[in-house]
Amino acid sequence: MPKIALLSPEVSRKIAAGEVIERPFSVVKELVENSLDAGASSVRVELAAGGKGVIRVRDDGCGMSREDALLAFERHSTSKIREEADLERIATMGFRGEALASIGAVSRLTLRTSEGGEGGVEIEREGDRLAAVRDAGLPRGTTVEVRDLFFNLPARLKFLKSDSSELSQSAKWLTSIACAFFEVAFSLSHGPRQLFSWPGVRTLKERLYQVYGKDLVDRLMKADYAEGGSRVFGFASRPPSGRSDKSQQFFYVNRRPVKDRIMQAALNQAFRPLLEKNQYAEAFLFLEHPLGEVDVNVHPAKAEVRFRDSQAVFRVVQRSIDKAVLDEGTVKVVPFGQPPETASPRAAVEDARPGQLIGDPYARPLASRGPAPAAEERPGVSQSGGIRVLGQYLDMYIVAASEDGIFVIDQHNAHEKVLFERYKEIGRDKLWPRKLALIPILFDLPPSDVLSLEENRDLLAASGFRVEEAGGRTYALKEYPDILRDEEAQNIFLSLLAEIKQEKLDGRQDKLLATLACKTAVKAGEPLSRPQMEHLVEELFQLPRPGLCPHGRPVLLRMDRGQIDKSLRRPSN
Ligand SMILES: Nc1ncnc2c1ncn2[C@@H]1O[C@H](COP(=O)(O)OP(=O)(O)O)[C@@H](O)[C@H]1O
Ligand SMILES: [Mg+2]
Structure with a gap:
């Protein structure tokens, strides 16, 4: 049978x-x-x-x-x-x-x-x-x-x-x-x-409001970005807001809800530097993609799709978030608006607050560490009628005020921003003040980092790090930027190495400088003297976009005078 x-x-x-x-x-x-x-x-x-x-x-x-x-x-x-x-x-x-x-x-x-x-x-x-x-x-x-x-x-x-x-x-x-x-x-x-x-509504935002309520909508920023025939639009968490799981990430391809690993990975990668560790974005992201470039016939339930060029999809999603963050600053960030490359720092400041800040951010040689130079070196600044420092809050925030409103400035992010811009300037001129290690610092590298070191040797040298082989996988750090204390030089060098290898070639220099800025900036929890705060605030507001740190995190919160008056029901004048 x-x-x-x-x-x-x-x-x-x-x-x-x-x-x-x-x-x-x-x-x-x-x-x-x-x-x-x-x-x-x-x-x-x-x-x-x-x-x-x-x-x-x-x-x-x-x-x-x-x-x-x-x-x-x-x-x-x-x-x-x-x-x-x-x-x-x-x-x-x-x-x-x-x-x-x-x-x-x-x-x-x-x-x-x-x-x-x-x-x-x-x-x-x-x-x-x-x-x-x-x-x-x-x-x-x-x-x-x-x-x-x-x-x-x-x-x-x-x-x-x-x-x-x-x-x-x-x-x-x-x-x-x-x-x-x-x-x-x-x-x-x-x-x-x-x-x-x-009921039917006219916009996605209104629908989100109906479904999830005002709190969610208030936490979101808008994304809208097109590239190479695709467009991503929708909403995602406005950093630093996030949540501890990925359950509120919704992706759509040509309006079809999908589970898509590419879009999800792109979203989470774009948000990694913007959110605290173990925090994830909420997102409602719609990809409009050429019909011929996406296969929806993968699965009987049509919950998954396949892209012909998944790299392109990854890119457009990631960039949509990058752009949203840039467009947004944060809601309450001062709208300086001009991109850093083209803006004259001075002009940007004057736009916002005519003629209130003086001084050249690069006139001073690199500080040994921290925004510590005495106020006497920079006369007339804090009293100039511009932004006045009121004090420090929780050893983390600098509270400052001008005629136009009150600022709460994240001291670490602000300092990081200032240092990053300064390091960029120095990097361009290749003038890194460096110091010689009295006793060369010896360390072993794992094989994956050996390659990264070889690849980035020039870049590291241009930023003040000189490294020599000392046999096998052992290396000697002979010179490092003089902004670093001896005891931290090795750790910072190793973390730079680890960070830049993840970056694409053309972004490595900026990544290196951003990491260096982050490592050398004052930390949250460090008490600052008034002159230190004044100096930092002054330098910050000379930059073209004081609102965003090099990692894209917000630097400051601004409460407008008008807003304060209105909230307290006082007629503004
Ligand atoms: N709610 C509806 N209104 C109008 N036409 C419908 C509706 N549901 C199904 N149809 C018709 O029946 C057909 C078969 O439906 P279905 O078995 O779901 O297959 P498919 O949606 O893949 O075409 C559809 O193509 C459509 O023409
Ligand atoms: Mg059907």
């Missing part, structure tokens, strides 16, 4: 159905996608027993004729593609023509649909069997009611979870699709309880 036999059509249909329809949520997803493809402006979802009892999806979309409605339950029947080439340009949510067939195969189902006017049809199915077809007078749109899901597939039934767990999957997905189709009204009820009802 042969061991192989063809399965009956009934069994093979059930197997196929199981690929698309795994649980109630899959039905909700497929039906709602159909409603959106039908151009609905309102989609109402009603569930009972988490969807295990009843799933009803009602839309006001284009509806179907009697003939189409009957055909829609055949496998591979679709109005969305016609030929193979269409697979390269899928603009609809569905295209596989298997959802209705699959749902029909594993449930009891009623479809009511009408293209408007007087017509309309009602179709009842039970498993694979057509149970009834009737004419019905219905308004334009379609309602699909699915009862007793998996009634004929007990194996699947056993794997369903509790009502609340099944419900929460549907609710979660509906929330994410509602963000993509913000112009569509969505509602979800469970039994007698309405869980949400969001």
Whole structure:
């Protein structure tokens, strides 16, 4: 007797159905996608027993004729593609023509649909069997009611979870699709309880507001960036706000919610220097990508996509965040606006506060460490009527004020910013004051760092580090920048080495200087004298964009005079 036999059509249909329809949520997803493809402006979802009892999806979309409605339950029947080439340009949510067939195969189902006017049809199915077809007078749109899901597939039934767990999957997905189709009204009820009802709105921001509330919207910055035929737009956390997990990162490709590792990696990489360790961004990022460059036909549930050029996708996502951070500064940061390369520092300051600050940031030789030079060296600055230091708060922040408002300045970020700009200047002129190690500092390097050292030897030398081989993997640090204390030189050198190897070649010099600035800047928790603070504030405000540190973190908070007056209900003058 042969061991192989063809399965009956009934069994093979059930197997196929199981690929698309795994649980109630899959039905909700497929039906709602159909409603959106039908151009609905309102989609109402009603569930009972988490969807295990009843799933009803009602839309006001284009509806179907009697003939189409009957055909829609055949496998591979679709109005969305016609030929193979269409697979390269899928603009609809569905295209596989298997959802209705699959749902029909594993449930009891009623479809009511009408293209408007007087017509309309009602179709009842039970498993694979057509149970009834009737004419019905219905308004334009379609309602699909699915009862007793998996009634004929007990194996699947056993794997369903509790009502609340099944419900929460549907609710979660509906929330994410509602963000993509913000112009569509969505509602979800469970039994007698309405869980949400969001009317259609004009913008994503309004939808986020409806769904998540004001607190979330206030924490977000806008992203919008286009490059090479792709565009990324949406919202992401405004640093330093973040959360301790990645659960609020939503990605969409041509409006389809997707789980995509490339987009996620790009987002998290862009945010790494902006957030505290173990903090992640919240994000709602929409990629508009040429249809021919993305394959959505990877997975029956269409939850994953594949990009032809994933590098390009990575880049555009990452840059969208970089740009958003730059555009934003932070909300409350002084809007100096000019990019550092073109702006004259002096002019930028004068724009904001005419003629209030004086002094040349580079006139002074490199300080031995910290913003310590005495105030006497810089007469007239702090009293110039510009920005006056009021004091230090928590040994972390400098509080300062001008006519225009009050500033809270992060001392570490501010100093880092000042040093970075100064190091850049020095780096350009190759004038690093360096000192000779009296006793060469010996250290061993792991193989991966040996390579990095060889590759970056010139760059390191230009920044004041001279290193020589001392046999095997042992090296000797012979010279280092004189801003470094002897005891910290080795550690800083090693961390520079580790950091720059991760950077692309053309970004390495800046990365090195930024790290050096970070390592040599005053830390949070160090008490500063008044002259030190005054000096730092003065130098900071001579820079073109005092609002952002080299790592993109915000440097200062500004509370405008007008804002203060308004909050305290005092008429401003
Ligand atoms: N809510 C709806 N409104 C209008 N037409 C629908 C609706 N649901 C399904 N259809 C029609 O039935 C066809 C089959 O649906 P489906 O099995 O989900 O396959 P697909 O969405 O992949 O085309 C669709 O192509 C569409 O023409
Ligand atoms: Mg479909």
